[in-house]
Amino acid sequence: MSSKKIQTNTAQFENTPEDIIRIASYHRRDYTLAVIRINPSDHKQVRSSICQPFGAPFTSLRRLGRLPLETVHEICLHLDIQSLFQLRQVSRRTQQIVSTTRGYQQTTTHALDALCVILRTKIASHFTLSELLKVLCTRDCLLCGAFGGFIFLPSLLRCCFSCIRNGDLPLVISVTDAKKRFRLMSPALRSIPALQTIPGMYSMGERARKKKMQLVAVDDVIRISEARSDNDRAQGTRPRESPLLPFMVTTALPYLDVASGSIQNGVCCSGCQLFLEDALMTSTLPGDAVDLRDKVYSDDEFLIHFRQCQKAQELMRLSQEGTSAANLSEFVRRRGYFKKRDVILTFHNLRR
Ligand SMILES: [Zn+2]
Numbered sequence: 001m002s003s004k005k006i007q008t009n010t011a012q013f014e015n016t017p018e019d020i021i022r023i024a025s026y027h028r029r030d031y032t033l034a035v036i037r038i039n040p041s042d043h044k045q046v047r048s049s050i051c052q053p054f055g056a057p058f059t060s061l062r063r064l065g066r067l068p069l070e071t072v073h074e075i076c077l078h079l080d081i082q083s084l085f086q087l088r089q090v091s092r093r094t095q096q097i098v099s100t101t102r103g104y105q106q107t108t109t110h111a112l113d114a115l116c117v118i119l120r121t122k123i124a125s126h127f128t129l130s131e132l133l134k135v136l137c138t139r140d141c142l143l144c145g146a147f148g149g150f151i152f153l154p155s156l157l158r159c160c161f162s163c164i165r166n167g168d169l170p171l172v173i174s175v176t177d178a179k180k181r182f183r184l185m186s187p188a189l190r191s192i193p194a195l196q197t198i199p200g201m202y203s204m205g206e207r208a209r210k211k212k213m214q215l216v217a218v219d220d221v222i223r224i225s226e227a228r229s230d231n232d233r234a235q236g237t238r239p240r241e242s243p244l245l246p247f248m249v250t251t252a253l254p255y256l257d258v259a260s261g262s263i264q265n266g267v268c269c270s271g272c273q274l275f276l277e278d279a280l281m282t283s284t285l286p287g288d289a290v291d292l293r294d295k296v297y298s299d300d301e302f303l304i305h306f307r308q309c310q311k312a313q314e315l316m317r318l319s320q321e322g323t324s325a326a327n328l329s330e331f332v333r334r335r336g337y338f339k340k341r342d343v344i345l346t347f348h349n350l351r352r
């Protein structure tokens with residue numbers, strides 16, 4: 001994004017795009033907490049084994065060591081994530097080779113939380129780092145085209161929060177159900193990613209899920225299923241999905257703009273939240289006010305929206321007088337809507 005100043009429609013002042021984004025937008029933390037997320041302290045060990053040098057032995061690479069370095073790097077690109085991290089643990093030399101493989105630094109820097117989730121949900125043996133890098137560098141949801149700040153883990157698909165919330169993601173099913181419905185045996189199912197869920201609180205309704213489950217994408221099951229009956233297909237009996245499952249198979253993933261090296265998590269308009277709050281006070285709520293409040297923009301999209309949003313422009317003027325959106329709206333200050341989770345988060349923060 002260029003730092004060129006932007007002239008607003010109505011204001012007499014000029015601001016840089018960075019100023020506008022900082023003052024008139026905010027990131028929805030409640031969306032990130034509605035899906036799989038990890039407590040950084042729980043993953044200290046995984047993080048350091050992925051990112052930091054460690055005292056591995058100086059073991060010889062044997063036959064691998066006779067290959068040209070580019071060829072070894074090429075092999076690393078084709079290794080699944082789990083094997084790649086295992087290779088990195090072998091010796092200081094493999095640590096160095098893996099760490100300098102194309103995309104390693106970018107993914108371990110910008111997609112570290114997602115990598116931890118991929119390892120913890122036990123799907124790492126099904127995907128390569130290059131595949132994750134490709135998703136990291138994809139900005140928009142592949143299902144609806146809006147800014148996508150999330151990833152559907154069973155097929156590493158870039159998606160957005162609306163598609164998660166509206167149930168527009170590919171369907172998932174428990175492994176137990178997949179075996180029953182499609183008459184599959186365990187060996188066949190091992191060829192597709194079976195995601196082990198992480199107990200926690202999911203969805204905007206903040207519902208707790210303590211039991212662990214193994215989930216697979218129905219499309220994957222259908223692809224490998226040779227025993228599914230004509231009856232199943234004729235009736236189109238794709239299983240009905242619990243509304244909670246899409247939240248249990250997705251996690252937040254920022255967008256890496258390779259050209260500028262910048263990272264975007266997606267922003268919402270603080271002005272649209274203030275507009276909604278004003279409208280609720282006067283009972284003149286326009287039909288699209290909630291949708292506009294919930295819309296997640298890329299930085300460029302937000303700057304376009306800003307030109308049309310009078311409330312956002314008003315925030316720029318107020319900021320010159322020292323008033324921020326967080327002073328005016330509790331929702332913006334909290335960065336979303338919380339009930340139980342906020343209490344839990346506060347508790348976590350107090351304990352730190
Ligand atoms: Zn979408």
Ligand SMILES: [Zn+2]
Nearest residue numbers: 269271272309
């Ligand atoms: Zn707005």
